[in-house]
Amino acid sequence: MRLKHYEDNGKLFIRLLLSITLCIVVTLVVSSAILFTLFNRIALKQVYQSDLAALNQTSKEVVGMTESAQTLSFQLYQNLTISKLMFYAKPSIYDSVAAMQELSNYLNSMPFIKSIYVYNPNSPYVYLSSNSKQNGLLAPSELADQDILKMLDDYQDYKPFTPIPRTIPVDVDSTERQAVYTYLCYDAIGLTDKVNSAIIVNIDAQWINRDIGSHNGQANNGKSFIIDNRGRLLSGDNLLVGRSGDEATTLIHRIVADEDSDYFIDQSGGEKSLVSYTKPDSLEWRYVRITPYSDVTRQVNGIRVLTIAVAAAILAAGLIASFVLSRRLFMPIDRMASRMRTLETEKRNSLLTLRQDILRNLVLGREALNPRPLRRRMDDLGIEFDFQNEYRMALLAIDRFQSFSDSSGPDARVYKYAIMNICYELASQSYKVETVDMDADGVLLLLGNSQAAPFDDQELLESVLRHIQQAILEHLRIGVTIAYTDADSHAVHVHTMYKRVKQAAQHRLFEGYRALIRASDVIMPMLKEYVYPVDKEKRLIESVAAGKVDEAMQLINCMVNETRSHSVQVARWLLSHLTMVLTNVLHSLQRSHAIVFERSPEHMLATSDQPFETLQEAEAVFQALLEEVRDKLAEKRSMRHEDLIKHIHQIIDEHYGDSNLSLNWIADRLDLSPSYVGRIYKQITLNALIDVINSVRMERSIELLEGTHYSVAEIAERIGYTNPSYFYRMFKKHYGVTPTDYRRRIAGDEGKVAKG
DSSP: OHHHHHHHHHHHHHHHHHHHHHHHHHHHHHHHHHHHHHHHHHHHHHHHHHHHHHHHHHHHHHHHHHHHHHHHHHHHHHOHHHHHHHHOSSOOHHHHHHHHHHHHHHHHHOTTEEEEEEEOTTSSOEEEEESSSOOEEEOGGGOSOTHHHHHHHTGGGSOTTSOEEEEEESSTTOOOEEEEEEEEEEEOOSSSOSOSEEEEEEEETHHHHHHHTTGGGOSSOOEEEEEOTTOOEEETTTSSBOOOSHHHHHHHHHHHTOSSOEEEEEEETTEEEEEEEOOOOTTSOEEEEEEEHHHHTHHHHHHHHHHHHHHHHHHHHHHHHHHHHHHHHHHHHHHHHHHHHHHHHHHHHHHHHHHHHHHHHHHTTOSOOOHHHHHHHHHHTTOOOOTTSOEEEEEEEETTHHHHHHHHGGGHHHHHHHHHHHHHHHHTTTEEEEEEEOSSSEEEEEEEEOSSSOTTOHHHHHHHHHHHHHHHHHHHOOOEEEEEOOOBOOGGGHHHHHHHHHHHHTTHHHHOTTOEEEHHHHOOOOOSOOOOOHHHHHHHHHHHHHTOHHHHHHHHHHHHHTTTTSOHHHHHHHHHHHHHHHHHHHHHHHHHHOOOOSSOHHHHSOOTTSOOSSHHHHHHHHHHHHHHHHHHHHHHHHHHHHHHHHHHHHHHHHHTTOTTOSHHHHHHHHTSOHHHHHHHHHHHHSSOHHHHHHHHHHHHHHHHHHHOOOOHHHHHHHTTOSOHHHHHHHHHHHHSSOHHHHHHHHHHHHHHHHHO
């Protein structure tokens, strides 16, 4: 009770410690969140104030440019020379020349002016002074900037001396357009509702764009825009219509609805952004700056990370200090509790060992079958299983046991206990259960009648065993094969039943991994004596020596399948004998063909200490072995053929000048038949031998034609042709020209190079 009391105190202390820790965490999180929010607001306010100052400065510059354009327009109207173009339908040639000279002077003195138009509706011309090719007196139809004529027709839509952003053709024969500010100064007094005269000044947009676009030199991805007096959203980079769609419309309405300067956070271009804007200026224009929110809060994010890091460090230090203190306070109690747990574990393990020993000795026939003393001993150990009532056995054999043992090492016994626990948990729902570790690859499952389910229900039994197989595979990644017996009710048959289920489990060799084997289905009396097929062994040896994998595997499969009607021992003997036969064949191949295998034949095949668990495993090993033998033999043959090809090429290079050089001549030199030499050469190189001889001779003839002064007949003789005419035909077939023409061409090319 005292120990329980101490444990309760320990839980109370842990709860207090967790509560304090939670308070610290909440305090740190809340304070960090408040600081982060305040930092965000400060950062937004700073960026807004910076953007607003820059936008207001831009507004002043645009208004100043407008005033300059207005002053220029008044000067042009008041200039007597230029006014003659506006008020006289047909001014004299002298007046026209003088006025155009005045316009040119204004244009040259103000580099920000792109062009100046003088418009008189009564004149057949539009007077144009610009830096482009189109200049002078032009008929309205000849004017490249046709949009200005439409603007003059609809002059009521535009306010005088208010900049009109638009694009005009770069030149009369160009499709490229450039952005300009257009300022209209016109006289429309009268009853006709038409312009009586007008001066149009186009200012290069770049003079203002450099102040409006990426102004104030901020190192971020922000963009500037203008909302003009017509409610259009214009890009600050080129003064063209910037954005369209519902998003731009919503943005414009939100800004226009506010008569003062301000800022807000909204989505822009699919990204959260800070939108700063000015109040309307004298042109009724508003300037907008859109800055990505991530750029605004970049520094704040750094502060947030630093704050979180400091808070985490403080929290970690507090947790470490609390843990150390709690360990010091509860160390004596922990030692006492640990000692008690150790004693309980030792008692439980000792009891488990005794239970396992008595059950194992019972099924192995080492325990005396005296019913009353046996029952008394089992009751003392807490074994409730009754061998006088109906029971059956199921033996679980671990698949690929050698691999399992190598990978699990000292933990193999732990895995087997886990298998026993899974068996007990799943089978105890329908049967009385005891599990026994049989000290090899097996776990024995004893199933007794518990009245919870019909004991003779075969489908239920197989369902439970399949469920056990699946659970072991899912939780432990281990496959097991299960063999089980029919029911019995006599204690004296325990050992006999175990031998029967163990013998049935060996039929995994035929059934394969994760099989469910019923002992009564596979254990049968041997009907006839097994006779080893000596003739098939001879054919197998011949097939392996020839590298015929498919034929050899068919023979092995046939020999193995013949053992299915006999006992497992016969099949295992056959596999062992085949292993020995194949090992001898490998040694013979090593001696006769000088084949070097990556591993010795003994290691390439399973040994008697590690027998095959299934026929599929044996077939896979044999298949891999035979394929390696086939590949080694093919490699050996290929190496011999490659040496033969190299020797043939050496003979051709040394004797290409011999007129007797031919397939038969080379075959005689090699002491081989011409048909064999020709076939192997064509098979390896994909070329006929005579074609290769001719190709080598042609290559040598090129060298002699280029590097010597021998005649064509001498060259033909030197490369092995006795007939110069035949050499001529072969050379022209290969290169498309005769030897003589080829030499003349080479000489001509060298002469050109020398002159150059």
